[in-house]
Amino acid sequence: MTAIAMPAPDKDVIARRQEILRALQAIVPGEGVIHDEREMRAYETDALTAYRQLPLIVVLPQTVDQVSRVLKYCYDNNVKVVPRGAGTSLSGGALPLADGVLLSMMKFNQVLDVDFANRAAVVQPGVTNLGITRAVEHEGFYYAPDPSSQIACSIGGNIAENSGGVHCLKYGLTTNNVLGLEMVLINGEVVRLGGKHLDSEGYDLLALMTGSEGLLGVVTEVTVRILQKPETARALLIGFPTSEDGGRCVADIIGAGIIPGGMEMMDKLAIHAAEDFVHAGYPRDVEALLIVELDGPEGEVDLLIGRVEEIARTNQASHLRVSESEEERMTFWAGRKAAFPAVGRISPDYLCMDGTIPRRELPRVLARMRELSVKHGLAVANVFHAGDGNLHPLILYDANKPGELDAAEAFGADILKLCVEVGGVLTGEHGVGIEKRDLMSEMFTEEDLKQQQRVKCAFDEKHLLNPGKVFPVLNSCAELGKMHVHKGKLPFPDIPRF
Numbered sequence: 001m002t003a004i005a006m007p008a009p010d011k012d013v014i015a016r017r018q019e020i021l022r023a024l025q026a027i028v029p030g031e032g033v034i035h036d037e038r039e040m041r042a043y044e045t046d047a048l049t050a051y052r053q054l055p056l057i058v059v060l061p062q063t064v065d066q067v068s069r070v071l072k073y074c075y076d077n078n079v080k081v082v083p084r085g086a087g088t089s090l091s092g093g094a095l096p097l098a099d100g101v102l103l104s105m106m107k108f109n110q111v112l113d114v115d116f117a118n119r120a121a122v123v124q125p126g127v128t129n130l131g132i133t134r135a136v137e138h139e140g141f142y143y144a145p146d147p148s149s150q151i152a153c154s155i156g157g158n159i160a161e162n163s164g165g166v167h168c169l170k171y172g173l174t175t176n177n178v179l180g181l182e183m184v185l186i187n188g189e190v191v192r193l194g195g196k197h198l199d200s201e202g203y204d205l206l207a208l209m210t211g212s213e214g215l216l217g218v219v220t221e222v223t224v225r226i227l228q229k230p231e232t233a234r235a236l237l238i239g240f241p242t243s244e245d246g247g248r249c250v251a252d253i254i255g256a257g258i259i260p261g262g263m264e265m266m267d268k269l270a271i272h273a274a275e276d277f278v279h280a281g282y283p284r285d286v287e288a289l290l291i292v293e294l295d296g297p298e299g300e301v302d303l304l305i306g307r308v309e310e311i312a313r314t315n316q317a318s319h320l321r322v323s324e325s326e327e328e329r330m331t332f333w334a335g336r337k338a339a340f341p342a343v344g345r346i347s348p349d350y351l352c353m354d355g356t357i358p359r360r361e362l363p364r365v366l367a368r369m370r371e372l373s374v375k376h377g378l379a380v381a382n383v384f385h386a387g388d389g390n391l392h393p394l395i396l397y398d399a400n401k402p403g404e405l406d407a408a409e410a411f412g413a414d415i416l417k418l419c420v421e422v423g424g425v426l427t428g429e430h431g432v433g434i435e436k437r438d439l440m441s442e443m444f445t446e447e448d449l450k451q452q453q454r455v456k457c458a459f460d461e462k463h464l465l466n467p468g469k470v471f472p473v474l475n476s477c478a479e480l481g482k483m484h485v486h487k488g489k490l491p492f493p494d495i496p497r498f
């Protein structure tokens with residue numbers, strides 16, 4: 001089924017499975033090691049479900065010491081390791097390897113410290129995103145980045161993917177809300193970066209770790225910034241006769257210097273699917289729907305609502321409603337938050353893409369996407385973080401129809417190439433993983449990619465942490481150091497290249 005090639009499994013490692021199992025059981029006793037095929041099935045995929053692979057062994061450590069000893073063992077014995085949080089990655093980042101240990105961090109599920117004076121919370125990486133807000137909301141605080149998967153996804157996974165959500169337009173992505181980390185390197189060394197204070201000493205390794213997709217280290221503790229809830233929040237529901245009008249309205253709102261707490265857009269297919277599913281009161285006779293949320297002191301919110309209404313009318317808005325109560329505001333959002341499962345009800349399968357474009361390009365990109373839909377013979381529903389220019393086209397297909405997965409992947413690749421062509425990037429918040437790995441060369445030159453791999457080598461010179469993800473070609477670290485090739489003989493011939 002997998003169209004994306006993974007590194008060939010190391011037969012020597014697979015032959016040593018029993019010996020590796022015994023060693024890991026000695027480090028993580030009891031139920032912390034899973035090796036039965038039936039039980040390992042739960043880990044064979046993440047939310048990119050078109051791709052599946054049973055791991056060699058699953059390990060669920062509970063202490064930093066156990067993580068450190070597991071990694072050191074794997075390092076000394078050349079065993080690959082795939083870190084995993086809740087397994088909600090949409091880019092295949094947590095896809096296991098047949099010859100690799102799957103390291104689940106979900107037993108690290110404690111909130112360690114809440115420090116309102118420093119506006120910080122210290123949590124273990126398996127705590128869910130929403131779990132952080134739950135731990136601080138009694139004092140009127142919350143954790144701002146809010147991926148739609150926040151009820152399930154772990155903060156460790158959020159760090160690895162630099163996750164975003166509706167409120168990131170105003171409050172920043174994960175990278176802007178993380179203050180400190182503890183992580184374990186592949187050789188077992190425990191490292192601490194940052195803390196409750198602003199900025200850390202030396203190079204900004206914290207920023208490097210955020211978005212590193214499990215390739216540089218395993219996160220074992222996270223310090224995040226917590227914010228006080230805004231005094232008030234109101235939302236506008238704005239419908240447009242064309243997507244282009246909606247796209248222009250988004251650019252004009254930001255251009256006017258207004259930064260909404262959230263600004264999300266849906267196209268007709270997504271509007272109808274969401275309305276049929278949750279009855280949020282969305283208009284059905286519009287081509288695009290914008291939800292704009294403004295938050296802050298009441299007077300400021302009222303003023304900004306008036307200005308956004310004006311901008312919407314200038315852009316031919318055909319439907320305009322402002323929430324008059326907290327309940328109504330939540331109803332506006334209910335449809336958007338349920339949009340993915342709603343689309344899941346109208347199509348047997350869908351591929352959720354993730355690319356980012358300059359906001360001004362929204363009208364052009366939406367128009368081109370319609371042409372691509374005709375070219376590939378598949379429908380597309382658009383649900384996206386319009387304020388950030390972060391698109392989430394959902395390509396509808398049926399995996400049981402021969403050729404449709406291939407067509408959906410080709411359509412997805414065309415959309416991402418289009419994002420790069422108009423000056424955007426391959427991913428906004430879901431990461432590269434395996435999904436966009438082979439498209440990296442659309443955005444980066446060979447030398448760019450080598451440069452990035454040199455950073456990887458500084459942390460993991462044996463390529464044992466999550467190999468096969470992010471980089472389309474696995475250069476050995478020695479090759480990147482420009483080793484001399486004598487008479488065509490490749491140095492380190494045992495290192496996988498694919």
Ligand SMILES: Cc1cc2nc3c(=O)[nH]c(=O)nc-3n(C[C@H](O)[C@H](O)[C@H](O)COP(=O)(O)OP(=O)(O)OC[C@H]3O[C@@H](n4cnc5c(N)ncnc54)[C@H](O)[C@@H]3O)c2cc1C
Pocket residue numbers: 046047082083084085086087088089090092093094105125146147148149152153154155156157158159160161162163164165166213214215217218219220340429430466
């Ligand atoms: C319905 C749905 C909606 C979603 N909506 C959004 C959204 O709005 N915004 C968004 O950004 N994402 C969204 N996602 C994607 C996903 O939830 C995020 O990428 C999330 O951060 C993944 O967290 P996780 O705990 O599930 O990580 P996993 O899927 O388990 O792993 C993801 C990556 O993180 C690495 N990793 C996990 N834990 C650690 C650790 N402790 N140390 C080092 N590396 C680690 C893994 O190796 C892997 O590369 C959505 C997913 C679904 C299914």
